[in-house]
Each structure stands twice: as C-alpha cells, then as structure tokens.
Amino acid sequence: MATRWLSAAEQRAWRAYLESNKVLFDALDRQLQRDADMPHTYYEILVRLSETEGRTMRMSELATVTLSSRSRLSHAVARLEERGWVVREDCATDRRGQNARLTEAGFAVLAAAAPGHVETVRGYVIDGLTPEQLEQLAEIAETIVAKVSNES
Amino acid sequence: MATRWLSAAEQRAWRAYLESNKVLFDALDRQLQRDADMPHTYYEILVRLSETEGRTMRMSELATVTLSSRSRLSHAVARLEERGWVVREDCATDRRGQNARLTEAGFAVLAAAAPGHVETVRGYVIDGLTPEQLEQLAEIAETIVAKVSNES
DNA sequence: TCCATACAGTTGAAAGTTCAACCATGTAGG
DNA sequence: CCTACATGGTTGAACTTTCAACTGTATGGA
Numbered sequence: 180m181a182t183r184w185l186s187a188a189e190q191r192a193w194r195a196y197l198e199s200n201k202v203l204f205d206a207l208d209r210q211l212q213r214d215a216d217m218p219h220t221y222y223e224i225l226v227r228l229s230e231t232e233g234r235t236m237r238m239s240e241l242a243t244v245t246l247s248s249r250s251r252l253s254h255a256v257a258r259l260e261e262r263g264w265v266v267r268e269d270c271a272t273d274r275r276g277q278n279a280r281l282t283e284a285g286f287a288v289l290a291a292a293a294p295g296h297v298e299t300v301r302g303y304v305i306d307g308l309t310p311e312q313l314e315q316l317a318e319i320a321e322t323i324v325a326k327v328s329n330e331s
Numbered sequence: 332m333a334t335r336w337l338s339a340a341e342q343r344a345w346r347a348y349l350e351s352n353k354v355l356f357d358a359l360d361r362q363l364q365r366d367a368d369m370p371h372t373y374y375e376i377l378v379r380l381s382e383t384e385g386r387t388m389r390m391s392e393l394a395t396v397t398l399s400s401r402s403r404l405s406h407a408v409a410r411l412e413e414r415g416w417v418v419r420e421d422c423a424t425d426r427r428g429q430n431a432r433l434t435e436a437g438f439a440v441l442a443a444a445a446p447g448h449v450e451t452v453r454g455y456v457i458d459g460l461t462p463e464q465l466e467q468l469a470e471i472a473e474t475i476v477a478k479v480s481n482e483s
Numbered sequence: 484t485c486c487a488t489a490c491a492g493t494t495g496a497a498a499g500t501t502c503a504a505c506c507a508t509g510t511a512g513g
Numbered sequence: 514c515c516t517a518c519a520t521g522g523t524t525g526a527a528c529t530t531t532c533a534a535c536t537g538t539a540t541g542g543a
Contacts (some may be wrong), residue, residue, distance in 0.1 A: 181385035182446040183450075183453065185449065185450060185453075188456050188462065188465060188469075189465060190467040191469050192457075193452060193465070194468040195469045195473050195476065196468055196469075196472045198472065199472035199473070199476050201398045201474040202353070202429075202475075202476055202479045202480065203397060203475055205398075205478055206479050208531095212531090218434065218498090218499070220499080221499095223349075237407070237521085238521070238523095239476060239520085239521060242522095243466065243498085244355045245449070246350065246354060246357075246463075247450075247500090248500085248501075248502090248504075249522060249523085250477055250500080250503095250522090250523080250524085251499080251500060252500075252522095253522065253523055253524085254500075255436075255500095257523090258499090270358070272507085273508080273509075273520095273521080274508060275507065275508045275509070275522070276508095276520065276521060277523095294409060296339065297336060298393075300337075300345060301335065302478065304348075304477050304478070304481050305337065305341050305344075307475070307477075307478045308474060309341065309476050312467065312470070312471050312474075313341060313344040314344070314469075315468075316344045316347070316348055316468075317340075317344040317347045317466070318347075318464070319401070319464050319467065319468050319518075320344070320347035320348045320350065321347050321351070322459050322460060323351040323355055323459070324347070324350050324351050324355075325459075326454065326455050326459045327351075327354045327355055327358050327455050328354065329363050358507055366541065370529075370530080384515075385515075390491070390492065391490085391491060391492075394492095394531090396508095400532095401491075401492060401493085402492090402493080402530080402531070403529080403530060404492095405492065405494085406494090406529075407529085409493090412530090415520075416489070422491095424540080425490095425491080425539075426537085426538060426539085427491040427492070427539070428491065428492085428538095429493095460541045476543090
C-alpha cells in the first residue's frame with residue numbers, strides 16, 4: 180500500500196511539535212543541571228517520592244510512575260543514593276522488593292530546586308499560553324498517550 | 332517573591348505534555364531502532380540531508396537545523412560515516428569547513444525507513460487528532476519555541 | 484603586517500540510557 | 514511437593530549525549 184505522506188498542514192504541526200520538544204527539554208535540562216545539578220529525569224524521581232506517603236515507593240512502582248524502565252530507574256537511584264538524596268531499603272512484605280525513600284537531604288534539595296524549576300516551566304510554557312490552549316494541549320497530549328499505549 | 336505553583340488545570344496540561352513526550356519519543360525511538368537500526372536523531376540528520384540540494388550541508392548548518400550541538404552532530408556523523416551512509420568532505424570556500432553528504436547507500440536506507448516511520452507517526456499522533464487539533468498543536472508548539480528562544 | 488578574537492569542527496572523558504542476561508523470590512498447576 | 518513460569522530488581526556492556534578543552538582557519542582592527 181502506498182505511503183500516506185504528511186500533508187503540508189500535518190508536516191507543519193509535526194515539525195513544530197518536534198522542535199518545541201527538543202528546544203524545551205534541552206532548556207529544562209540545562210536549567211536543572213545548572214541550578215540543581217541533576218537532569219530532569221532525576222528531578223521527577225524526587226518529585227514522585229516527595230508526593231508519596233512516607234516519601235517511599237517500591238522500585239517497580241516508581242519506575243511505572245516516572246515512565247522509565249526498571250534498568251534506568253535502578254541506575255538512576257544508584258546515583259541518587261551516592262549523593263545521599265535517596266536510600267534503598269528492603270521491602271518487608273516481599274523479599275524480592277526494594278523501597279526507595281527520599282531522605283531529608285533529598286527533600287531539601289528538591290525544595291530548593293522546585294521554585295526555580297516551576298518559574299522556568301511557567302516562562303517557557305504555561306504563562307505564554309491561554310487557558311484554552313492549555314486545555315487543548317492537555318487533550319492532545321492525552322490522546323497521544325492513549326494511542327501510544329494501545330498500539331504498542 | 333512567593334513561588335507561583337501550578338494550578339490544577341496547569342498541572343494537568345503540564346503533566347500530560349510531559350507524559351506524551353516521554354511515551355511518544357520512546358516509542359518512536361524503539362520503532363526506528365527496530366526497523367532501521369538508528370535513533371530518531373540520526374534519522375533526522377538523514378532527512379535533512381536528503382532534502383537539500385546535492386544532499387550536502389555544512390556541518391554547522393546541519394547542527395542548526397537538527398537542533399543539535401556541534402559536538403553531538405560531530406559524533407553522530409562519525410557513526411553515520413562508519414556505516415557508509417554519510418561522507419565528510421572538505422569545504423571548497425572555507426578551509427575550516429566540512430560538508431556532510433548523504434551517500435546513495437544512506438539515501439537508500441532512508442527511503443526504506445521512511446514509510447514505516449511515517450505510518451508510526453500517523454498512528455500515534457496525526458490520525459488520532461482532528462485538523463483543528465493539529466492546528467492548535469502547531470500554534471502551541473510555535474509559541475513554546477518562540478518563548479524558549481527568546482528567554483534563554 | 485600583526486594581533487586579538489571569533490568561528491568551524493573535533494576529541495576524550497564523564498554521565499545517562501538501553502539492551503540483554505542474570506539472580507532471587509513469589510505463585511499457580513499438576 | 515515440585516516444577517514451571519512470572520515478577521522484582523540489578524548488572525555490565527554498548528551506545529548516545531554533554532561538557533570542556535583543543536586545533537586550525539578566518540576576520541577586523543591597530
């Protein structure tokens with residue numbers, strides 16, 4: 180079957196989306212690297228832990244919510260542990276399991292990094308869009324997530 | 332000044348956007364890695380070269396249009412050259428310069444990979460959105476690009 | 484002409500991610 | 514009970530990206 184290439188309008192949307200992703204996440208990574216000495220992925224791990232009861236989560240659950248592979252998370256938590264921001268503890272109910280817990284030091288680092296990061300996100304994305312556009316963005320993104328999750 | 336945290340609606344949009352990016356680009360990278368044995372970044376390099384007169388471009392210009400650092404591009408082109416998909420040639424008018432040229436083999440690889448990739452992009456993004464949503468996405472993405480480009 | 488500086492591009496090391504292989508523990512079926 | 518399989522998590526190697534340092538070439542004044 181013949182390939183259905185993208186129309187001009189489709190190309191415009193797709194390339195703009197590609198470009199916005201690249202420049203935005205490059206910029207966010209640089210901001211976090213500069214101000215908090217960590218990549219965005221690690222920041223998200225700390226955020227998720229901080230939002231959980233006891234600031235503790237099973238490794239596999241943490242991998243799921245941060246959308247990362249077990250392997251990636253394992254390596255990442257190893258680095259975070261070296262810095263003293265997270266500790267790993269055996270799980271009481273499943274001897275295979277490990278819990279990752281955010282330490283006080285890790286929480287302090289996150290608390291110090293968060294305001295600057297939120298300001299950056301506002302400056303680059305949120306404040307430049309209308310409430311309608313934010314709503315549109317949410318719907319579009321949720322549609323994409325649903326498609327990717329179903330088809331693969 | 333007090334941090335202006337994100338409202339619920341803002342959080343929804345922001346997190347959905349983060350999630351869609353991660354799952355989408357993970358999926359695209361896996362598709363290209365599986366079907367064409369290259370990451371999305373390399374695919375874009377080949378695409379840009381293929382669209383240029385003579386399938387040739389200065390390294391620095393190629394870095395600009397692919398939104399990558401000189402260093403990244405240099406490493407990437409080195410890998411592509413090892414595979415015989417690209418060659419580097421001295422620039423006639425500027426002895427500092429290098430031209431990257433897409434080889435016939437590289438063009439053939441791209442031609443083989445493109446239909447599957449476009450189908451994947453359609454399946455995950457384009458076909459799931461209405462024309463209005465594509466237009467909205469383009470506008471939103473262009474706004475983000477403008478913001479990031481100006482503020483940093 | 485000479486100098487300082489900017490530009491083009493590469494390099495190697497450090498950091499992050501992926502992939503496949505692996506160990507250990509849990510669980511379901513015969 | 515015991516076997517087979519699934520789950521939870523880690524590891525090391527290969528690969529990509531980043532960062533800073535570096536080479537070589539162009540350019541704009543004094």
